[in-house]
Amino acid sequence: MKRVFLIVLDSVGIGEMPDAADYGDAGSNTIKAASMSPYFSMPNMRKLGFFNIDGVEIGEKEAAPAGAVARMTEVSKGKDTTIGHWEIAGVISPKPLPTYPNGFPQEIIEEFSKKTGRGVLCNKPYSGTDVIRDYGEEHLKTGDLIVYTSADSVFQVAAHEDIVPVEKLYEYCQIARDMLRGEHGVGRVIARPFTGTPGNFTRTTRRHDFSLQPPKVTMLDQLSGAGFDVLSVGKIIDIFAEKGITEYVRTTGNEDGINKTLDYMKKDFNGLCFTNLVDYDMLYGHRNDVEGYAKALTYFDERLPELLAAMGEEDVLMITADHGCDPSTPSTDHSREYTPLVMYGAPVRAGENFGTRKSFSDIAATILSYFDLTPECAGEAIPVFKK
Structure with a gap:
């Protein structure tokens, strides 16, 4: 064996x-x-x-x-x-997978927003802990999804588990994965659920990657x-x-x-x-x-x-x-x-x-x-x- x-x-x-x-x-x-x-x-x-x-x-x-x-x-x-x-x-x-140092093109954000029925916050390269600190409170008020990237080929979506249940967040990320093909085929779409209150937000272990x-x-x-x-x-x-x-x-x-x-x-x-x-x-x-x-x-x-x-x-x-x-x-x-x-x-x-x-x-x-x-x-x- x-x-x-x-x-x-x-x-x-x-x-x-x-x-x-x-x-x-x-x-x-x-x-x-x-x-x-x-x-x-x-x-x-x-x-x-x-x-x-x-x-x-x-x-x-x-x-x-x-x-x-x-x-x-x-x-x-x-x-x-x-x-x-x-x-x-x-x-x-x-050739490298596409990266977005200036955020994703507006047409991608608009399509994602239309298909999920939710607005989008951030759309910039950001640290995962910093982005929920800086946008988490607005997300709680509006229900808008926090979309961000990094130097890697990633489309990351952060949402509070009380606002967007984890399974629904996964559904949104699958929508993004289905969208991001060809020219915009990022390596991974990543669900980033978090919990907590303003000033004390914490990412949970229920992250999920949707890869090419x-x-x-x-x-x-x-x-x-x-x-x-x-x-x-x-x-x-x-x-x-x-x-x-x-x-x-x-x-x-x-x-x-x-x-x-x-x-x-x-x-x-x-x-x-x-x-x-x-x-x-x-x-x-x-x-x-x-x-x-x-x-x-x-x-x-x-x-x-x-x-x-x-x-x-x-x-x-x-x-x-x-x-x-x-x-x-x-x-x-x-x-x-x-x-x-x-x-x-x-x-x-x-x-x-x-x-x-x-x-x-x-x-x-x-x-x-x-x-x-x-x-x-x-x-x-x-x-x-x-x-």
């Missing part, structure tokens, strides 16, 4: 890529920024070889790593969650099509618009994501468990919270021995990221960075450093090779498995 557990540490980049300046990200290095905090400690990841990865200039290198490692290069044009995960799954995006379907075959499609299980933990189900996934569980944060991955480790299945741990990005990177970011990395490291202990003889653990989000730079947006790949398990050639890979999609090709499938997607398999 072969199983691969692929865990994405959302936004844990390991240093600027050569084209970082083109994205306004010169000098970004998420892991280095977090490592400057006194709360940063990752001895278990170090033992697997994390600090041995090319370009990682923190901590002490491991003389005999228990895992194998590589540095991953993003070749897609973009630095957002959707494009990063798609590339991990074998789909390279030759990947435009090409992914490793998820190939695995599920060949009869393997493809299990989603966290927002993976949303990023891939449910395509190629056979079972899923949603999560409320990193702790819940780790716990639910461990639950799947206790079950019999044959295939891939794909997990996203979102807190690094959502709670700390976008809020420039270096200390919080460091504590979250330390927490994962503290839980890592549980994951390793739960692995079977044919299990493989892969730990990577989808982009950067340096919490120490003035920007609160994602950053164009290399990402780590740490691989561990009895089938893995421990101690190997596979250098800098040409694409995130090598992860897809490597996973497919483990299940003896010829990739129909992008990527070159890393020769990490014992023969």
